[in-house]
Every structure is written in C-alpha cells, then in structure tokens.
Amino acid sequence: MPNSLKTLGEYIIENQTHFQYAEGELSRLMNSITLAAKVVNHEVNKAGLVDITGASGNENIQGEQQQKLDVFANTVFINTLKRRDIVCGFASEEEDDFVIVPEEEGGFHHKYIVLIDPLDGSSNIDVNVSVGTIFSIYRRVSPVGTPVNQSDFLQKGRNQVAAGYIVYGTSTMLVYTTGHGVNGFTLNPALGTYYLSHPNMQFPQTGKVYSINEGNYVHFPQGVKDYIKYCQREEEDRPYTSRYIGSLVSDFHRNMIKGGVYIYPTSSKAPKGKLRLLYECNPMAFLAEQAGGKASDGYVSILDIEPTELHQRVPFFVGSVKMVEKAESFMAMYPHEH
Numbered sequence: 001m002p003n004s005l006k007t008l009g010e011y012i013i014e015n016q017t018h019f020q021y022a023e024g025e026l027s028r029l030m031n032s033i034t035l036a037a038k039v040v041n042h043e044v045n046k047a048g049l050v051d052i053t054g055a056s057g058n059e060n061i062q063g064e065q066q067q068k069l070d071v072f073a074n075t076v077f078i079n080t081l082k083r084r085d086i087v088c089g090f091a092s093e094e095e096d097d098f099v100i101v102p103e104e105e106g107g108f109h110h111k112y113i114v115l116i117d118p119l120d121g122s123s124n125i126d127v128n129v130s131v132g133t134i135f136s137i138y139r140r141v142s143p144v145g146t147p148v149n150q151s152d153f154l155q156k157g158r159n160q161v162a163a164g165y166i167v168y169g170t171s172t173m174l175v176y177t178t179g180h181g182v183n184g185f186t187l188n189p190a191l192g193t194y195y196l197s198h199p200n201m202q203f204p205q206t207g208k209v210y211s212i213n214e215g216n217y218v219h220f221p222q223g224v225k226d227y228i229k230y231c232q233r234e235e236e237d238r239p240y241t242s243r244y245i246g247s248l249v250s251d252f253h254r255n256m257i258k259g260g261v262y263i264y265p266t267s268s269k270a271p272k273g274k275l276r277l278l279y280e281c282n283p284m285a286f287l288a289e290q291a292g293g294k295a296s297d298g299y300v301s302i303l304d305i306e307p308t309e310l311h312q313r314v315p316f317f318v319g320s321v322k323m324v325e326k327a328e329s330f331m332a333m334y335p336h337e338h
C-alpha cells in the first residue's frame with residue numbers, strides 16, 4: 001500500500017469539523033464500526049474452514065433463515081458499538097425490536113442511534129460470493145436522559161447524520177458519508193489499517209448496467225417489465241448489460257464505480273418489495289444522493305418516505321440519475337398503488 005495514501009484515522013481527524021455535533025463523536029463512532037468490520041471480515045474470510053457457515057437453525061423476524069455469520073456479525077457490531085459509550089439504541093435486521101442501551105451502561109445519556117444490516121446477502125457466504133454490512137446513524141429525537149423509543153428509529157432517511165457499508169469482497173472496503181460526499185477506504189489486512197483508496201466517489205450520470213433479478217420478471221409491475229425490455233431493445237444506442245450478484249452492497253458498489261441501476265421492485269411474491277427501508281434502503285439512498293446518484297421507490301425519493309414500522313419493506317430503484325429517471329418514467333405510465 002503506497003504510504004502516500006491517507007489512513008481512515010487521519011481522514012476522520014481532518015474532517016471532524018464537518019460532522020455536526022462534533023465532540024470527537026464521529027471518530028469514536030466510526031472507529032467502533034471499523035473495528036467491528038475487521039472482526040467480521042476475519043470471520044467471513046475464513047468461513048468454510050471453520051463451522052461458521054450455514055444456517056444457525058433460527059429464523060429472524062423476517063422469517064428468513066439466520067446464517068451463523070448473520071448472528072455473529074450482529075453480536076460483534078452491537079457489542080463493539082455499546083462499548084464506545086456513544087450509542088443509546090440499535091435496530092438490526094437480526095433483532096425483532098429496537099434495542100435500548102440501559103441506563104447502567106450510560107445509554108440514556110448518549111445521543112446517537114445505529115441501524116444495521118449486519119451481514120447483507122449472507123446466503124451467498126456458502127458459495128463464496130461477496131457480502132456486506134450496511135449501517136445508518138441518526139441523532140436521537142427523544143430527550144437525553146431517557147430510554148430511546150420508537151420515534152428515534154422511525155425518522156425519515158433525510159435525517160441521517162452518517163451512513164455507509166463495508167463490502168467483504170476481493171478486498172474489504174468501508175464506504176461512508178457524513179453528508180459531505182462519499183469516500184471509500186480499503187483495508188490492508190496485514191496492518192489492520194484502512195486507507196483512503198477512493199476519495200469523493202461519484203455515480204456516473206448514466207451507465208450500461210442494470211441489476212435486477214429477472215427470474216421474477218413475470219411477477220413484476222408492468223413499468224418494470226417495460227424498462228427491462230427497453231434495456232434489451234436492439235437499437236444500437238442501448239448497449240446495456242445485466243449484472244446481478246444477489247448482494248445489494250456488491251451490486252451498488254459496482255454500479256457506483258462503473259455506472260448502473262439496481263432495482264428491487266414490488267412483485268406478486270413481494271407486494272411491498274423485499275429490501276428494508278430503515279437499514280438497507282435509507283443508508284444506501286443517502287450514499288447514492290451524496291455520490292450524485294438517485295434513489296426512489298419508483299416514484300418518490302427514498303429519503304422522504306415517512307417510516308411507519310421498524311422492518312418495513314419498500315421497492316428500491318438506486319443508481320445513476322439518468323437510469324433511475326428512465327426507469328421511473330416507465331413506472332409513471334401506470335397507475336401507482338401506494
């Protein structure tokens with residue numbers, strides 16, 4: 001790793017003033033997330049060698065088979081963040097309800113809440129495909145000195161103070177924003193240090209990649225079917241290609257670098273869509289907008305959706321502005337059932 005690259009620690013210190021409410025809080029928050037990510041990365045990279053792959057035998061509230069690594073990652077992130085004395089509550093794909101950090105652990109007096117998908121795409125682990133962690137950070141809205149309550153977690157995505165993901169791929173990368181653009185840091189596992197490898201990441205305005213599970217084509221809304229056929233038309237000016245990894249973080253990351261659109265729409269099998277608003281779509285939408293991209297439910301910006309429940313699902317269109325807008329133009333041709 002050329003020593004000319006800035007480390008994450010140096011970057012955070014240089015940009016501490018950017019993070020509103022700065023009292024060293026961002027650095028403590030980010031340091032705990034990057035530490036947890038190193039621990040999870042270590043486990044993900046040796047999955048297959050030790051008995052940590054496969055299903056845990058339990059289901060999460062979504063009714064999905066919890067993978068052993070899902071549970072491990074959830075525990076690591078929650079415990080690491082708790083120990084940093086800065087978070088008052090958590091919500092996680094792997095927790096039925098939000099978690100209150102108790103008063104005896106100082107939780108009532110902390111100001112931030114963290115929502116997390118500890119290991120997105122974890123069903124890919126057994127086949128050695130990239131997976132990711134997604135995190136979303138808000139300032140609490142309930143009074144300091146009291147336990148967090150649901151209002152702290154049901155904030156619009158526009159209120160996020162920070163969001164990001166870790167992608168455990170051919171290299172492990174942390175990509176995050178605090179509202180001042182998006183920066184990517186690559187882990188040097190030999191040193192356990194993250195380096196600023198991708199400063200100021202930006203979605204290209206348009207691209208050639210569309211990412212959607214076409215196996216569900218017959219179940220899609222007509223607008224989505226029309227958009228897929230638009231991408232597949234013969235005319236020479238549409239050199240599109242389909243790339244779908246089955247791991248949101250990986251598809252998003254590739255599309256942000258190369259240009260593209262990721263769509264997980266409603267379908268007759270998933271009438272509200274599959275992805276969760278609070279800890280998947282909102283953080284990825286914050287990143288997308290900060291990187292000059294766009295994120296909607298096919299009609300309105302994800303970040304403006306008023307949440308109603310912790311694990312609610314929404315349809316998700318995210319990526320290069322021109323591609324998201326093209327897909328939205330097809331959705332607009334048909335009546336919109338809210």
Ligand code: P6P
Nearest residue numbers: 120121122213246247248249274
């Ligand atoms: P399907 C993984 O379970 C996930 O939440 C995303 O990471 C991924 O893009 C999507 O679901 C894959 O879902 O139904 O296409 O297998």
